[in-house]
Amino acid sequence: MSEAFIRFVRELYGEPRAGIPLHAPVMGTREKARVGEAIDSSFVSSVGAFVTEFERQVAAFVGSRYAVATVNGTAGLHAALVVAGVQAGDMVLTQSLTFIATCNAIHYCGADPVFIDVDEDTLGLSPEALASWLEEHAEQREDGAYEPASGRRIRACVPMHTLGHPVRIEKIAEICAAWGIELVEDAAEALGSTRGGRHCGTFGRLGVFSFNGNKIITTGGGGMIVTDDEDLARRAKHLTTTAKKPHPWAFEHDEIGFNYRLPNLNAAFGVAQMERLPELMASKREVAAAYARWCKAQGMAFVHEPAGTRSNYWLNALRLADEAERDAFLAATNAAGVMTRPLWTPMHRLPMYAQARRGPLPVTERLAATVVNIPSSARMAGG
Missing domain, CATH: 3.90.1150.10 (Aspartate Aminotransferase, domain 1)
Structure with missing residues (x-):
């Protein structure tokens, strides 16, 4: 064989x-040309016309109102979780069968992942397994879902579209809405993938894409947060730009932010890649x-x-x-x-997440x- x-x-x-x-x-001459334009403009870091244009192109392609470019997909997912309200001590439902960035981004927030099983056909988070875990381990209060045993808030759910194959995201969205759980899509691998004609990454309030060197298009490194919520987009851009208040010359910051913005050089490469998509x-x-x-x-x-x-x-x-x-x-x-x-x-087999809460994972084990x-x-x- x-x-x-x-x-x-x-x-x-x-x-x-x-x-x-x-x-x-x-990649080839068009990427070289776009990067050359960025060099000629003298804007090579996180400010420049190509950053804005790349954000516009990705938003238009996936059908979201706003897009915020980040230095990589992991940074984008971390920022999206913060914007979604994930806090230290929270629980975040996700899948064990994923790239480690999904769980690391949760951990960066001081939250803990809870591993839910996946589907055989989609390779991604199972709505039935999600609903079953919630029915057994959660209770609904006025402000959202909690685990009664610990009193911890179940703040968010992060399904991942494995290998670019869309999960049954509309069912997951229904479950999350019913329980008051924020849905943040890890669409790192799914640029160009749709379910029922709707683009992955746009079913939750926030979705995140990756443009790592091995993705369908690349900016070398890079990521993108997409959302239809203007306030979330504004806050994501603010947080990923070190939470610097706009001012012609003063450096004033109103909270702890992150230096997560995509450089203009990388965005120029991305604009050329979007032409190829x-x-x-x-x-x-x-x-x-x-x-x-x-x-x-x-x-x-x-x-x-x-x-x-x-x-x-x-x-x-x-x-x-x-x-x-x-x-x-x-x-x-x-x-x-x-x-x-x-x-x-x-x-759940890795030492840093071996103690994480989890439901039964038979499909995860078979697929792995x-x-x-x-x-x-x-x-x-x-x-």
Whole structure:
């Protein structure tokens, strides 16, 4: 199986010998030109026309009223949680099957994650598991949800759209609304993904995207908070700009803020990448379709976009029989120069989050043991 897969991937990417990465950025002359314009403007840090333009483009693309650019997705998620009201001692419901940034951002607020199981098809937070945990462990008061045993506020819920596949976010939004829990979407991997025609990251009051070097578009590092709430957007921008009060020359700050704004150089790169996004999405869906056809012919389980969604297929994935088969596949492909990787080690297995509260996690454990990410770069040249 591994040898046939390696041959197929090398044919798919037209690369007979050299290493094939998991996900490489597409960039070229237009990125160089935009960055050159930023250099010529002399605005290279967190103030400049490209920051504003990048925010405008992302907001328009996802259908949100406001966007606030940040230095990376983790910073964006941290700031969004603060803006959503998450405080020290709060509990935040999320998934264990995620990149560690999700939980770290919660921890930066002094809050604690509570791990809820995921769905087999979406790979993301299960609405049924969420509702079940709340019914068993929470009570509703006038100002929101609490855990009676500890008296702690259950302040927010952070589902993550795993590998770009949309979770059943409308159901999660309904549950959160019923319990008075803030919904903050970790859409780091989901730029271009929609559920029912609505873009991921726009179902909650706040959503966050990432533009790390391996994402569908990149600014090298970078993130974006999106919201339809003008007050939340204003506060997010203020907090991420060190909470500096506007003034022609004085440096006055009215609270503890964060130096989280995206530099103009990175934003210039992002503006050029946004010009490529439709082509990138089309190419990545073609790659996914090729994998799906091959897997069907081989009797292998390909991870398809969930029903009712359109995924950006950020990272394609296979489901293997068990952990032993997964590890053998990983060893063989990587030894042959075709990069593959498992999903993240579930957060509840990591020492810093091993003591976190959690519900039953059987699907999380199964997916972590059997899912493998495979090369997913777009097949298009820079220029």
